[in-house]
Amino acid sequence: MKSYRQIVEEAKTEIPEVTVDEIKSEQEKDSDFVLLDVRDEDEYRAGYIANAVHVTRGMLEFSVENYIPDRDQKVVVYCAAGLRSLLAAKSLREMGYTDTVSLAGGYRDWTAAGFPTEQDKPMSHEQLDRYSRHFMLTEVGEQGQAKLLDAKVLMVGAGGLGSPAGVYLGAAGVGHMGIIDSDVVELSNLQRQILHRTESVGTPKVQSATTTIKSLNPDIDITPYNLRLTADNVEEIFSEYDLIVDGCDNFATRFLVNDAAVLMNKPIVHGSIFQFEGQVSLFKPHEGPCYRCMYPTPPPPGLVPS
Amino acid sequence: MLPGVIGVMMATEAIKYIIGIGEPLIGRLILYEALGMTYREMRINRDENCPLCGDNPVITKLIDDYDAAAENPETFAPAAD
Numbered sequence: 001m002k003s004y005r006q007i008v009e010e011a012k013t014e015i016p017e018v019t020v021d022e023i024k025s026e027q028e029k030d031s032d033f034v035l036l037d038v039r040d041e042d043e044y045r046a047g048y049i050a051n052a053v054h055v056t057r058g059m060l061e062f063s064v065e066n067y068i069p070d071r072d073q074k075v076v077v078y079c080a081a082g083l084r085s086l087l088a089a090k091s092l093r094e095m096g097y098t099d100t101v102s103l104a105g106g107y108r109d110w111t112a113a114g115f116p117t118e119q120d121k122p123m124s125h126e127q128l129d130r131y132s133r134h135f136m137l138t139e140v141g142e143q144g145q146a147k148l149l150d151a152k153v154l155m156v157g158a159g160g161l162g163s164p165a166g167v168y169l170g171a172a173g174v175g176h177m178g179i180i181d182s183d184v185v186e187l188s189n190l191q192r193q194i195l196h197r198t199e200s201v202g203t204p205k206v207q208s209a210t211t212t213i214k215s216l217n218p219d220i221d222i223t224p225y226n227l228r229l230t231a232d233n234v235e236e237i238f239s240e241y242d243l244i245v246d247g248c249d250n251f252a253t254r255f256l257v258n259d260a261a262v263l264m265n266k267p268i269v270h271g272s273i274f275q276f277e278g279q280v281s282l283f284k285p286h287e288g289p290c291y292r293c294m295y296p297t298p299p300p301p302g303l304v305p306s
Numbered sequence: 307m308l309p310g311v312i313g314v315m316m317a318t319e320a321i322k323y324i325i326g327i328g329e330p331l332i333g334r335l336i337l338y339e340a341l342g343m344t345y346r347e348m349r350i351n352r353d354e355n356c357p358l359c360g361d362n363p364v365i366t367k368l369i370d371d372y373d374a375a376a377e378n379p380e381t382f383a384p385a386a387d
C-alpha cells in the first residue's frame with residue numbers, strides 16, 4: 001500500500017513542474033498551451049487564472065476530452081497549491097496526453113506573486129441552490145448558467161407553444177425575456193396554454209405569462225409587449241434580443257418574424273403544429289435555410305394551422 | 307398535449323444555442339406526429355433562389371402589411387425590380 005506522500009513523490013518523478021513566473025512569461029510570449037484548473041467549484045468561483053479551462057479533479061477523466069481534444073496539446077495543470085495538479089497531470093498522461101506539466105505552488109503562488117486573476121459574475125446563494133442541478137451537467141456548469149442568465153430571448157406568442165417554452169426557459173434561468181402577444185386569456189386556451197390560469201381569463205396573456213414565470217423564478221427580468229407584431233414595430237423590438245423563439249399561430253406573423261430576423265441576422269427557434277403533427281427547427285440566417293426557403297409564400301387562406 | 311412536446315423541444319434548442327453545446331437544429335427539421343407517436347428528421351437546405359436569404363434576394367426590406375399579404379399570398383413577396 002502506498003502512502004499519499006509516496007504517490008506524490010512518484011508523480012514528481014514523472015511530471016515536470018513549472019513555476020508561476022515561468023508560466024506568466026510564457027503567457028506574455030503567447031506560447032501555445034492550455035491552462036487547466038482542476039480545483040473544486042467553490043475554489044474556482046473565488047477566482048481563477050484568465051483563460052483557464054475548468055474541470056474538477058473528480059470529473060477529469062470523464063470530461064477533459066470535451067475541452068482538450070488534442071492529446072498532444074501542452075497542458076499546464078494547476079490546483080490550489082500544486083499537489084492535486086501533479087496527480088491530475090499524471091492521470092492525463094495515462095489517458096494519452098503527451099505534454100502535461102504541473103504548476104508548482106498552484107493558485108496560491110500565482111496570487112502571492114500578484115499576478116492577475118478573474119472571477120465570474122458571482123451568483124447568489126439562492127442562485128447556486130436553484131441552478132445546482134445544471135451545475136452537475138458538465139456541459140452546462142456555472143459558465144453555461146452564467147450565459148443563460150445573460151441571455152436575451154424574445155418569445156413571439158404566449159399561447160400553445162409559447163407556454164411550455166416560456167415555462168422552461170424561465171425555470172432554467174434565461175435572464176431576460178421579452179414576451180409578445182396581443183390576446184387576452186380565454187377559457188378555451190387553458191386546455192393547453194399552461195402559462196395561464198383560470199383566474200386570468202379576460203386579462204392580457206402577456207400579463208398572465210409574466211406573473212406565472214415570475215412566480216416560478218423571480219430571477220428573470222421580463223418585458224411584456226401587449227401588442228401585435230407589425231412591420232412598424234418589429235425592428236425596434238427585435239434589436240433588444242439575441243434569439244427569437246417563434247411560437248406564433250398565424251402566417252402573417254410567421255413571415256414577418258422570419259423576414260425581420262433574416263434582415264437583422266437574428267436566429268429563430270421555429271416551431272409550429274397542425275392537428276396532430278408538429279415541427280421544430282433552428283433558422284440561423286445564411287448558415288442554414290430560413291422559413292421562406294421552405295415556403296416562399298403562405299398557403300391560401302383557409303389552410304391555416306395553429 | 308402536442309404543443310407541450312413541441313414547445314419543450316423549442317426551449318431545449320434555445321438553451322443549447324445560448325450555452326453553445328450539442329448539435330443545433332440548423333438545416334434539420336424535426337417532425338413529430340402524436341397519433342402514430344413517430345419522430346422524423348428531415349434535412350432542409352438553404353435555397354439559393356430564396357427570395358429572402360438566397361444569392362440574389364428580392365426581399366431586401368420588410369413588406370408593408372403582412373396581414374393583408376396573408377389574405378392574398380401572391381402579394382407576399384415584392385415584385386423583382
Ligand SMILES: [Zn+2]
Nearest residue numbers: 044054141142
Ligand atoms: Zn466549473
Ligand SMILES: [Zn+2]
Nearest residue numbers: 290293356359
Ligand atoms: Zn431563405
